[in-house]
Amino acid sequence: MILPEYGLSDHIGSTGGNLGDHVRRKNLADVLSLVHQGGPHTRAELTRLSGLNRSTIARLVAELVDLELVQESEPRDTGVVGRPSPIVHANDDIVALCVNPDVDAITLGLVGLGGKIHSRVLYPTTRVPTVNEMISIVSEVVRDTFAEMMDDFRIVAIGIAVPGIVRVDQGVVEFAPHLGWENEPVAQLMKEGLGYPAFAANDANLGTIAECLYGTASGMTDVIYLNGCRSGIGGGVIVNDRPLSGVHGFGAELGHTSVTPDGVRCYCGHRGCLETEVSLSRLLNVLGETSMDPDDLGHAIETSSDKHVWSEVNRQLDILAVAISNFISVFNPEIVVLAGFLGGLLDANPTRFHERVESNSFRHLSADVRIVRSQLRAPHLLVGAAELAFASILSDPISVERFR
Template structure:
């Protein structure tokens, strides 16, 4: 299966500070700046790269030539132009330079291959009868990659692994400090993946990666400050984008909005606290009230709510509004993006949630914020994990050949 991601907003990268520089000694930085601008989209012209980076035309030409020699980009015929002068060639990322994406879940491990241009070459799911251990998950990834041999023989080059894990991950070394639904505690998942596959691996919290994916390619395109909340069978995760960059915190644990206090008289959460968002806003509770076995029919069921269903939806929206209010007052986002079953709740009664958030929030913080449903759907973690894995390559494009 081969798919292409929609292009990120042109504003997503230029808002980052110091994108390009003509100073000597920053060639690596400038190579990364150009690669970042063409990565994940259909391509940019040389003139667009010149405007976006502030570099000279000759410098852009030299950088593009070096990236092409490294096998990371190529140039195509220019688009038709009605302007004056010769149109610029289009610089496109090489789809055969790929990363491996990994997302372990309670009932399986998802593995994908995503190209530097955003093409999703392959996505497979290896089901498990129970939550896989970290060691088992790493072995599954290695076995799946063996099954991709024909793709690698056809010219795909894997540069690394990005893993999206539903838990708290230490940024420095990819140790999963706690993933309660997987029953992982202090698991060195990055090291296990590297040992099993021979590829460098980066690991991060799944919701934080989802936030970045929606920021670059989904409902947050062009929005520099946003909050992302995703709800699924394992609970609620969150991520924050501020000034167009992911908010990680001192060790990578920032964004755990699922553990915001919303009900001081509520149930005890698995984290040990009382009344967390994910204990009050729960997919399992919603499915139970609606008489559903799984979330596949959730959107349809929302269109025919009875009294008990409507009451449960509004109850969960009230608690969700408390969490969003807290985040709006503290972080002052421009947009709140809701994924998973939280997006379904929003669509069921958008006015209820919006009114509750605005009623409780500081006026100045709430007056410009909007609340929208996520766009990437089930692809969000594949996209987010791929972006994580490409971090090293974009930071130093020459590393691929060292």
């Protein structure tokens, strides 16, 4: 997948230098990306995948080891005659501090280079957090919960996944309606509060990237992604291997497509948006719960014998099916990934849902589309936030010196 170029001012250092230096830095980036996104590789595999020669790969790997971005380990004895090729891993001690604020909790995580989640903390809040309250909570968790881990890990940057419209190049939340945040310079405030470079982007866009790099949509070029959380439904669309961003970078707001014009009024000002009709809050109401991990929702529904619960579940599934049928007609995707509570909703009654999609769709477009639950489940937003935090190091590994 071609990742978005965010134009982040804190990310890339000087691009000066001669042509040889430019080529070397690009080759370092290519090799680091191969082991970050593709997992451990032998030097021989890196040689084949990069198209570079053996001695160049050996030199690039040595430089990445010096930068502490990769590590080498001895290969297993395969019985093949000749000197076996060392295995190159991303150094997952290099971590991104990842933050996902929502209306009733803040989720934090430490995600290593290579995408491994070392720790995930769900910090419930008694009310919708302000930006300053979020930063205080992040400071507290780093100081207390993550303190012992800091002997082993090194935070290089912070990635913030925000349920709202974000100007990524400036790290400014333009509008997050459910959080009540408007024109908040979240990245700058987080950097001042925590002391690390910080970056912010729309949560669903980051979730889409995580699913395309590490999840069910890996290797696919045309993808629709929908994430459902307490702050509504966020969307992401990949068209021909590129994220759909729109003229201001705010595209793919699939949660604000109209499904019932006379429905409930939405935070965006309109009525009957997808996220008001397909809603975690409305599901929790019929289940008699106030909050629930989205990954637990499917089980809660499946074990319920309350006809009101099933009536609401089927109503939401039918509306979701209409919306997805429309998205399939517009984007002609290979796969539709449902994350957050939408995954639980799908698992509650997949037969009904797939039948509704089929009956609502233009058959030639929907016949081969897979509609699946997010493989990475709830932590996928943190993985996406880590990709944002690591963006500079991945595009110019030498820039990691600026993060020490």
